[in-house]
Amino acid sequence: MNKISKGQLFTLNFTSGAFFVFSARYAQNLSELVATAISAVIIAAVILIFAAITKNKKPNIFINAVMFAVLLCAGAGCIASFFNAQNNADFGIDHKLLCAVLLGCAVIYCASLKLNAAARSSSIVFAATIFALVLLLIGAFPKLRLSRIDLSFDLKKSFDYCLTAISNTAIAAVAAALLIKRPKSGFGGYMSLGIVCASILSIVLSILAICIGNVDAPKYFELAKAAQPFSVQSGEWIYIIIYGMLSVLCLSLIVNLAADCLLQVFPKIRFQTVISALLTFVCAHLMTRFSLSTQTVLAASSIGAVVLLSAMLFIPKTRYQKDS
């Protein structure tokens, strides 16, 4: 296994989480905000449980195969989210096939490198994301009207939204794959922290979107357009670039992990990265062909993660060996 530090695991999870946060619909009232917070806690808890279960365990072929399927679903969901965002934002490239080819080429190259290239890149993308968010906050601050927050609380709405939020976080699948590859103790906490931070980001952006008003889905781009930093129009190009980087990073990470799982299942396979990337894109295409919503596919990956969680319980503990 490539050498990845705890800090890098945090940034990997945060940046992947941030991609899903930026792609998704934000909470629109207090009930949904509470639901977002609850879902974050639940996912963090699941990851901690997963970390405890996978500790010192080496996954077998079955686990790797399930993980591969889960990651394909997560990747397909990721691509669907990306194209959903592309429909709603000015990416500069309207032709979907061309966009998919560009994204695919970038992802195949990035995923073919070692996992620690993704880990190191995530630290830099993390810093750039934080910079963009600070700009966003500066831009949004003068337009904030706290009175716009709907303070009414509905438990049923909250519960429904919580389920949606949980099924949306395919990032849990990424965390699970990373944990399987890194079965040492002490990493689950950092991953959970990454996801909790991404959820906090979601809550903050939701509050900003509510307080600014007139912001439609996908909120990130609308919010960026509404909150121009220092009142300079065209400031939103920064957010598009950050989103583009996050999408390539997140998808590369998923494809890289999927390729590794594929290699574990078929040790003699070649071009596993290209195969994984192509299968992910095929899954995303089939998803749109059969009109499956992103949410359905991400829910499937979450179910897969639960299957994994259960399956890992029956794997005997093996002595952890540090790969070179």
Next chain:
Amino acid sequence: MFEELKNESIIPDLDENIKRIEAICNDTSDLLVNRFRCGNVNACLLCCEAMFSTAMITELVLHPLMWVPESINDAYTLFDFIQNKLLLSADRLEVTNYADLFRTLNSGFAVVIADGIPLALSFGVQGFERRSVGEPSSEGNILGSHEGFCEVIRINMSLLRRRLKSPLFHMELFTLGTECKTDVCLCYMHDRVSKDFIAQIKQRLRKIELEAILTSGYVRPFLESERAHIFDSVGTSERPDVVCAKLIEGRVALLIDGIPFALTMPKLITESFQTLDDYCFKPFYATFIRLLKYAAFFISIFLPSIYVAFGVHHPDMLNPTLMDILREGEEKAPFPLLAEALGVLLMYEIIRESGLRLPRGVGGTVSIVGGLIIGDAAVSSGLISTPMLTIAAVSVLSGFVISDFAPQIAILRIVFLICGGLFGLFGIAAGATVVLFNICATESFGYPISSPISPFDLKAMRDTALRLGFRRLQKGNFTIKKLRSGEHGDE
């Protein structure tokens, strides 16, 4: 050839020996053969024309040889007397085969052979014409030393030794190139470099089977990783003071005879943003300059591509005033924005390259013709818009700030321009991520070149993003050893 000669011992018979030497070098005109009688033994002094100093050969070899007593009758006693009783050159070698004989002879040594002994004595009396130690041409400096490396490896070694008097500073001399046998010297601080690191460098150098080492570019690919990488993982410097600073931080330097540059390993990307002058100015100003360099790096690569992406794909992102100015400028230009930008940047590259290769006087004229006349004519005739020329000029000037990255900037600027022109901002983002991954995947002998930014090291930031004062920098001597993959941020 050298490999074959290594196994061929020197012939004891003097006449046969001289015949063999002349045969090996094909009666080359610059081989000087001076037969003489020393004591009661026939001997011969061999040297290569214009490679030795007449004064030194007279004082260190010919004059002492006159003191050999007449009573010496055999070559063994003669060589023993020369070696142990006469005060000759400090740099002397006993040579037993023709490979070493020719290597020393062609390096400017005087070689003494005698009748009846399969041995030759070589004395360092080099005195060939060379460029003296001068001001570095590629690394300008205001307040520091004005000494730069020259082409002679031994002088370069002395330039380093003069600055690093520590006994822990180690220099290891060996040869590379199967035919040229170029001298190279590995320099490092014993206590700051792991044995494993040195072993890796030596192992890679041993893989070099080139016939000649004529520039540092011959060696560099063997020291870099085999994976395709955009940025260099081996650095170069023309300044002995800069190399000393790198050695103190735990890097390894490689000097090559005939090349006025030292190669340094590992090279981190952030090193290119540091100059010696940073340490002469006040910390606040040095920090400002350093941040300016980081900004200039991004401007030089991304400015034309973002401008074209805005113009072609995202005009609504510009504010109305700026939009009007750009539209006014671009309306008159006959070419699409991407083609225009590509044309301007390629024209700049052509002018730069032509100015570089021509003689200095003509080069200046080319710059004036290219920059002023063609630029002005192109704008006034409407071929190129003024905003485009301004953007290109700002981008090119920003690139000069970090001269280390000139090749990378030139290529990346055009690549991103195409990405931005064809795919808009998303194209730039995707391209930037690919480059970022490439940088993060590149390692130099186990050191990620993206460190200390990623993996992050707070202590190293004192002299990376910032430049703190020496009162703080002197605390806890920083060496790059801890940045090695597995010893720091990466686990």
